[in-house]
Amino acid sequence: MSLVEQIKGGISQRIIEALEKAKGEGKISFANLPNFIIEVPREKIHGDFATNVAMLMTKEAKMNPRQIAQLIADNFSFKDSWVEKIEIAGPGFINFYLDHKWLYQVLPLVQKEGEVYGASNAGQGLKVQVEFVSANPTGLLHMGNARGAALGDSLANLLDRAGYQVTKEFYINDTGNQIENFGKSLEARYLQGLGQNVPFPEEGYHGEDIIDTVQRIIDNVGDAYLALDSEARKEKLVEIALNEKINAIKETLSSFGVEYDVWFSEKSLHESGKIDDVIKLLKEKDLIYEQEGALWFRSSKFGSEDKDEVVVRANGVPTYFAADIAYHKDKFDRGFDWVINIWGADHHGHVARMKGSMEALGNDPDNLTVILMQLVRLFRGGEIVRMSKRTGKYITLSELIEEVGKDAARYFFVMRNPDSHLDFDLDLAKQESANNPVYYVQYAHARICSILKATGVATPDADKIDLTLLNEPEELELIRKIADLPDEIAQAAKALEPHRMARYAHDLASLFHTFYNSCRVLTDEEELKNARLILVQATGIALKNVLNLLGVNAPERM
RNA sequence: GCGCCCGUAGCUCAGUGGAUAGAGCACUGGCCUCCGGAGCCAGGAGCGUAGGUUCGAUUCCUAUCGGGCGUACCA
Structure with missing residues (x-):
C-alpha cells in the first residue's frame, strides 16, 4: 500500500470512528455510512486532504452538513495520523492539514525501490489481456495503427505496474475477403511484373509496397508460378507475401518499442474447427437460425443491439463476426479475467454485438472492454496531410518514426484521451525546443x-x-x-x-x-x-x- | 431516420457530482559573474444552447444545434 493510500485510509478510518463515537453519545443518528471520498483539494489553502462525508450524510442524519462536520472534527482522533489541524469550510467540507514531515518518508522509499517505484498491487494479479493494433497484414501500418500501438503498449505497461498480470496480443487477419483480394492484387502485379498486360482489380491493394514485394518474389522464383493454375498461384504468392508483411509489421512495432506476447492467427480458428464449434454451441442454445441460405445469430436478444447478424454466409463461408466470436470465446477460455480491445472508432458498431455474443456464451460482457479511438489527422506546415486509400498513398508508421523519432511519436499519441480526435503536428513533434x-x-x-x-x-x-x-x-x-x-x-x-x-x-x-x-x-x-x-x-x-x-x-x- | 463519440481560452487539449474550471502553444514584459536558458517568473479570455435531477452540474438526464463515425451475407 502506498504512503498516500495509508494516509487516506487512516483519515477515513478515524472519520468513521468519530461518527460512531458521536452516535454512541446520542449526538447524531444514522443507520448507514455514505460512500464518501478522501480527496486532494484543488486549492492548497484547503489543506492536504478533504472529505465530502458531511454533505453526503445530511438526509440520513437529518442535520445540516456543517453541524455534522463539526461533530466529526470534535471527535477526530489525531494520534498517529499525521493530521495537525482540521477545518470546516464551504458548504461542509472537512479539510485536513498534515504535518508535512509525512512526506519525508517517501524519499528513502524511492531510493530503495528504484525502477520499481510506482508499482502497486492494486490489480491483485487479475489476468488481463490487451489486444491492440491487429492491423490487416496486407499493407503497412498507418497512423490509426500507430495510435493504437502507443496506446495499447502504454496501457499494458500501466496495468503491469499496477499489479495486473498482462498479456499483449496481436490478432492476425490472415484469412477472409481481404486475403482473397490480396491474392488477386498479388497475382495481377506478378503477371504485370512478367510483362503481361492484365488489369489490376478495382478494389485491390494499390500500394507500392505490394509491387516491391512481388518484385522480390520474381527475383527469387522468376516465372515459376506461371505454370500453376490461378488458385495455386495466388496461394503461393499470398503465403510468401503475408509472411513478409507480418515480419515487416513486427519489425516496425519493435522499433516503436512494442513487443507482443502472442500473435494469434485468425486462420488457425478456421483450421482448428473452433468457429464451427462455437456456431454449434450457439445452435444448441437456439440462438442461430437459417434465413435465405445464411445462418443468423440472434444478436437482437442481447445488449443494446437491435438486429440479428449473419455468421455464415449463403456461400458457406463464416463472416468476420463468426471468427471474432470464436476468438473472444477462446480468450475467456484461456482464463483471462478482463479482456481489453483497442479498436478504431469506425468499428464501434461491432461492440454491442460482440458483447452480446459473449453474454450468449455465458461470459459476463462487462469483462470485455472495448476502447474506441478516434481518428488521427496529420498536419504539416499548418496543412492537413491527405491520405488516399485509392492510390494506397499514406504516411506509414515507419516513416513517422523516421521523421519525428520514436519518443515524440509515442508521447504525442498517448498524450490525448482516445475519445478525442488527434491532430498530430509533425512540425511540432520534430522541434527540438x-x-x-x-x-x-x-x-x-x-x-x-x-x-x-x-x-x-x-x-x-x-x-x-x-x-x-x-x-x-x-x-x-x-x-x-x-x-x-x-x-x-x-x-x-x-x-x-x-x-x-x-x-x-x-x-x-x-x-x-x-x-x-x-x-x-x-x-x-x-x-x-x-x-x-x-x-x-x-x-x-x-x-x-x-x-x-x-x-x-x-x-x-x- | 436510428445509434455511438466529441463541442471547455485565439489554437491543441486536461478536468473520479464539489470550494476561485486548469496546462501547453501563440502574444507581452521580466530573470544567468551561479548546478544544462531545450529553463523560470508575471500578465487576458472560456464550459455550444435550453430545460431537469441535486445541498452543489463542465461532469448525470432530456431536448436542440454543430462536427466525426457507424447503420453490409465488408472488416
Whole structure:
C-alpha cells in the first residue's frame, strides 16, 4: 500500500470512528455510512486532504452538513495520523492539514525501490489481456495503427505496474475477403511484373509496397508460378507475401518499442474447427437460425443491439463476426479475467454485438472492454496531410518514426484521451525546443542526471541524511508529487487512461524546473546539499519510471 | 431516420457530482559573474444552447444545434 493510500485510509478510518463515537453519545443518528471520498483539494489553502462525508450524510442524519462536520472534527482522533489541524469550510467540507514531515518518508522509499517505484498491487494479479493494433497484414501500418500501438503498449505497461498480470496480443487477419483480394492484387502485379498486360482489380491493394514485394518474389522464383493454375498461384504468392508483411509489421512495432506476447492467427480458428464449434454451441442454445441460405445469430436478444447478424454466409463461408466470436470465446477460455480491445472508432458498431455474443456464451460482457479511438489527422506546415486509400498513398508508421523519432511519436499519441480526435503536428513533434512537450520532460531528466554527475560521487544513502532540511514550498510540492506516483499509476490503469501519465510526467518535470530555479542544489552547505541530492535523485527515478511506461526514453544528456 | 463519440481560452487539449474550471502553444514584459536558458517568473479570455435531477452540474438526464463515425451475407 502506498504512503498516500495509508494516509487516506487512516483519515477515513478515524472519520468513521468519530461518527460512531458521536452516535454512541446520542449526538447524531444514522443507520448507514455514505460512500464518501478522501480527496486532494484543488486549492492548497484547503489543506492536504478533504472529505465530502458531511454533505453526503445530511438526509440520513437529518442535520445540516456543517453541524455534522463539526461533530466529526470534535471527535477526530489525531494520534498517529499525521493530521495537525482540521477545518470546516464551504458548504461542509472537512479539510485536513498534515504535518508535512509525512512526506519525508517517501524519499528513502524511492531510493530503495528504484525502477520499481510506482508499482502497486492494486490489480491483485487479475489476468488481463490487451489486444491492440491487429492491423490487416496486407499493407503497412498507418497512423490509426500507430495510435493504437502507443496506446495499447502504454496501457499494458500501466496495468503491469499496477499489479495486473498482462498479456499483449496481436490478432492476425490472415484469412477472409481481404486475403482473397490480396491474392488477386498479388497475382495481377506478378503477371504485370512478367510483362503481361492484365488489369489490376478495382478494389485491390494499390500500394507500392505490394509491387516491391512481388518484385522480390520474381527475383527469387522468376516465372515459376506461371505454370500453376490461378488458385495455386495466388496461394503461393499470398503465403510468401503475408509472411513478409507480418515480419515487416513486427519489425516496425519493435522499433516503436512494442513487443507482443502472442500473435494469434485468425486462420488457425478456421483450421482448428473452433468457429464451427462455437456456431454449434450457439445452435444448441437456439440462438442461430437459417434465413435465405445464411445462418443468423440472434444478436437482437442481447445488449443494446437491435438486429440479428449473419455468421455464415449463403456461400458457406463464416463472416468476420463468426471468427471474432470464436476468438473472444477462446480468450475467456484461456482464463483471462478482463479482456481489453483497442479498436478504431469506425468499428464501434461491432461492440454491442460482440458483447452480446459473449453474454450468449455465458461470459459476463462487462469483462470485455472495448476502447474506441478516434481518428488521427496529420498536419504539416499548418496543412492537413491527405491520405488516399485509392492510390494506397499514406504516411506509414515507419516513416513517422523516421521523421519525428520514436519518443515524440509515442508521447504525442498517448498524450490525448482516445475519445478525442488527434491532430498530430509533425512540425511540432520534430522541434527540438520547449514547444515540444516531450523534450520538456526529457530535458528535466537530462538536467537531473547532469546535477547528480556533477558531484563526482554517488548520491548518499537517504536513511543517513537529514531530510527535514527540505522545507521550501518548492521542495515540499515536488516531494508530494513523487509520493503520488503509485496512486496515479493505479488509477490510470484502472480507468484505462494512459494519457494521465503523460500529464503527470509534464507536471513532475514542471515542478522540478521550478524547484531548480529557486533552490540551489550544489550548495556549500553540505547537509542541505545532500538532502537536495536525494530529492533530485528521487525525481529522476520517478520521471524515468513514468517515461518508461509511455515507451519514451529518459536521456542522460541531450 | 436510428445509434455511438466529441463541442471547455485565439489554437491543441486536461478536468473520479464539489470550494476561485486548469496546462501547453501563440502574444507581452521580466530573470544567468551561479548546478544544462531545450529553463523560470508575471500578465487576458472560456464550459455550444435550453430545460431537469441535486445541498452543489463542465461532469448525470432530456431536448436542440454543430462536427466525426457507424447503420453490409465488408472488416
